[in-house]
Amino acid sequence: MTKNNGTLEEYSCSSGLILPLINEFTWSIEMRAFLYFFGLLYCFMGVAIIAEIFMGAIEKITATTRKVYLSRGVDQEPTFIEVNIWNDTVANLTLMALGSSAPEILLSIIEIVGNNFESGALGPGTIVGSAAFNLMCISAVCIVAIPGVETRKIKGLRVFAITAVFSILAYLWLIFVLVGVSRNVVEVWEAVVTFLLFPLLVGLAYWADKGFPLCWKKPSTISAMMVDGPVLTKDGKMDPDELAKWVRQATHLGLTGEDAAKLAAYKLIMTKHHSHAWYRIGATRVFTGSKKVKPQLSIKLQEVNRNSDSRYYRNGVISIVLLNLPVSENVGKFPVRIIRHGETDTLVCVRVETVDGSAVSGEDFVPVDQVIEFQPKEVVKEIMIEIVDDDQYEPDEQFYLKLSLTHNLSYKHKEVALGRISIMEVTILNDDEPGTITFEERGILVKESVGVAQIPVLRKSGSDGEVSIRWRTIDKKALSGRDFEGGEGVLEFRNAEAKRFIEIPISNDMETQMKDECFEVELYDPSGGAVLGPITKLAVTITNDEDFNAVMDRLAEMTSANVDSMVVHHNDWTSQIKDAMNVNGGDIENATTSDYVMHFLTFGWKLLFALVPPAGIWGGWLSFFVSLGVIGLLTAIVGDLAGIFGCLIGLDDAVTAITFVALGTSLPDLFASRGAAMNEKYADNAIGNVTGSNSVNVFLGLGLPWLIASIYHTSMVCLPT
Structure with missing residues (x-):
């Protein structure tokens, strides 16, 4: 109540724990509602930013490792591997769950303490609303976010089953406590059981993660995490x-x-x-x-x-089978195979067209420009090319067959990518003899970093019919098995084919000393009417690639630097403050307009929270407790803002909590789970977090404040009057 012109007028919606800081009696309700709404949104940003620092500290803590030494034999020094101190399941249900649910849990604790140890509506409402949002919205978004026809499955199914059962049990237990036993009253034993369900959940989940030992024997193994993609x-x-x-x-x-x-x-x-x-x-x-x-x-x-x-291609890759194809002038029509690999469950199309070279369309070949369509599960298409035969002598001529992506696709067609061979060279030959087979030159020079040496073999003076030639490698200073993978084989030429390659893998020992090692490749025993040409032996010299080694060293350093720069926590205040003050962490080149706008809006929060001790100090624990305290203070302000805003627009605290507050605190988890669903091989971090978080919210977010309040009231009853 406030006195105005000698009379008392009601000053409504002003009973927050901290807010309002000034007298708002003269302000209109509409203006106050507007300011409190945007204040609530702005504080949600602040909660998200300090929660990010809090999660960085948790990431630092749970990433702590210890060395385990392994014996290698009597005369050999022992080696060691680094293993995580924290079990993943325990970390997810304790620190990780606390990190993602800290605002909801702290709001419930602060509200009950500030409300004379009586339960309010904001805290429990936020926990229930957050659980509903997690189960329904986050699960739905994760399912929709999975690319194409890909699937995700739960890897830790036993742990997931435990958390799923407890997430249902938690709300059945709430009904039992608040409706069944002592209606709308929480007794001490009920609060104790609610709180103790949390360590019970963690213990059972850990037991499940270990394969339920004592129930049946499971072979003891040292497991290493395997990932898809390059191991660098x-x-x-x-x-x-x-x-x-x-x-x-x-x-x-x-x-x-x-x-x-x-x-x-x-x-x-x-x-x-x-x-x-x-x-x-x-x-x-x-x-x-x-x-x-x-x-x-x-x-x-x-x-x-x-x-x-x-x-990375959701709808597959389309390419031509051959890089080049010689054909006789009198071949008439011949097929060219176009293949599709990767994802094949969608309808896609690609344009195929001929491009003039020394051969001219209309005179030497019939032009092609058409769109071919791959039906679902269809992996091979053939397109017919026609060569124009004339009576005039002409040298060998070339034209090209080109693949290109089509534009303005219908809604039925999906986008597709082109493979490595999207242009094929077609050579028109005039000779009808089987030909002679020879090397193009007597020696070639390859760097040891080349990976595979491709040695061209030519078929000259004719290309009629199918012929073959045998080849073998001969060791010199370079030895097969050490410097290259040698042996022997057969090279086959199809009709009108004039050039093939012998591929020999070259070993790269990454040594820095200069060396010139060589071996020979020999052609022998032609068949199909072909004869050997003038060059039947070719020397392959392997040279050390100093430039390549230097580049690799530099690349290794730069790659390591890039990886280190992506660590989610900071080791010192300097880097933490620098990243806070710069848009996109200083990466201006890749900063977008939205990055600049959001950096401007959140700059105050970033600069303020940059003063929190970085996670690199004291193993992350100092940052953990300081940021937890800041989250508590900010959560108290959020509780006041939400309560007063709901009062101003006529909403009950429970409705405000279930809608605005639950949504504001859960949005970061929504996008985190979506990212995990899109990028992770398994669904544990996406869907698995939902059941675990919902359980922890009840057991900690309600169990702990209930325990505090019930003990307080019991002690007050026991005190002498």
């Missing part, structure tokens, strides 16, 4: 040899060293298993214009990344 590390550090192999397999050799390192770091980070905390931090940083948890690729690098790994 060795003993926890960037391995130049593995990096070199990856570079040779990828199709981005034309990139700069910096771009190659970014792409390698991206692949390394995205193929690792990540915790729910990692995805939660990443989701928050996306919406606040902060430093991203994974390297950001330019449009060019995204294209290279897709071209280097067909798994």
Whole structure:
């Protein structure tokens, strides 16, 4: 009540724990509702940002490892492996769950303490609303987010079953406590049981994770986490040899060293298993214009990344089978095979057209320009090409068959990617003899980093019919099995085929000393009417690639630096404050307009929370407790804002909690689970977090404040009057 002109007028909606800070009696209800609503949204941003720092501390704590030494024999030094101190299941249900649910849990505790140890509506309502949002909305979004026809399954099914049962048991227990035994009253024993269900859940989940020991025997094994994609590390550090192999397999050799390192770091980070905390931090940083948890690729690098790994294509890859095809002038019509690999369950199409070279369309061949369609499960298509035969002598001529993506697709067609061979060279030959088979030159020079040496073998003076030639390698200074993978084989030429390649893998020992090692390849025993040409032996000289080794060393350093820069926590205040002050963590090149806008809106929160001790100090524990305290303070303000806002617009606290507060505190988890569903091989971090979080919310978020309040009231009754 406030006095105004000598009379008392009611000053409604002003009973918060902290707010309002000033007298708002003269303000209109509409203005107050508007300000409190935007204040609530702004504080939700603050809660998300400090929760990100809190999760970073948890990530640091749970990533702690210890060395386990392994014996290698009597005369050998023991080696060691690093194993996590924290069990993943225990970490997920304790620190991780506390990190994602801290605002809801603290809101419930603060409300009951500030309400004379009587239960309010905001805390329990937020927990119930958050549980409903987690189960329904997050589960639905995760299902929809899975790319294409891909599937995800639960890896830790036993743990998931335990948490799922407890998530249902938790709400049945609430009905039993509040309706069945002592209606609307929580007794001490009920609060104790509610709270103790939390360690019971953790214990049973840990037991399930270990395979239910004591129930049946399970062989003891040391398990290592396996991931899909390139393995670019060795003993926890960037391995130049593995990096070199990856570079040779990828199709981005034309990139700069910096771009190659970014792409390698991206692949390394995205193929690792990540915790729910990692995805939660990443989701928050996306919406606040902060430093991203994974390297950001330019449009060019995204294209290279897709071209280097067909798994990134949701609807498959289409390519031509042959890179070049010689045909006789009198062949008439001949088929060209176009294949589709990867995902084949969708309807896709691609354009096929001929392009003039020395051969001219209409004079030497019939032009082609058509769109071919691959039905679901269809993997091979053939297109007929017709050669025009004339009586005039002409030298060998070439034209090209080209694949291209079609535009303006109908809703039925899905986008598809082109494979490595999207252009085929067709050579029109005039000769009808079987021909002679020979090497193109007497020697070639290859670097040891080449991976596979391709040795061209020519068929000259005719290409009629199918012929073959045998080949073998002869060791010189280079030895088969050490420097290359030699042997012998048969090279077959089909009708009108004039050029083939012998492929010999070259070993890269990554040594730095200069060397010139050679071996020979010999052609012999032609068949099908063909004869040997003038060059039947070819010397292959393997040279050391100092430049390549230097590039690999540099790439390894740059890739490691890129990976290190993506760590979700900070080791010192300098880097923490620097990242807080810069949009997108200083990566201006990849910053978007939304990054700038959100960085401007959240700059105050970022700068304020940058003063929280970084997770690199004291193993993350100092940051853990300080950020938890800040979350508690901010949650108290959120509780006041939500309560007063609901009062101003005529909503009960329970409705406000179930809608606005539950949504505001759960949105980061929504995007975190969506990211986990899209990028993880298994669904544990996406759906598994829902059941665990819902259980922990009840047992901690209600059990702990109930326990505090029930003990308080019991002690007050026992005190003498």
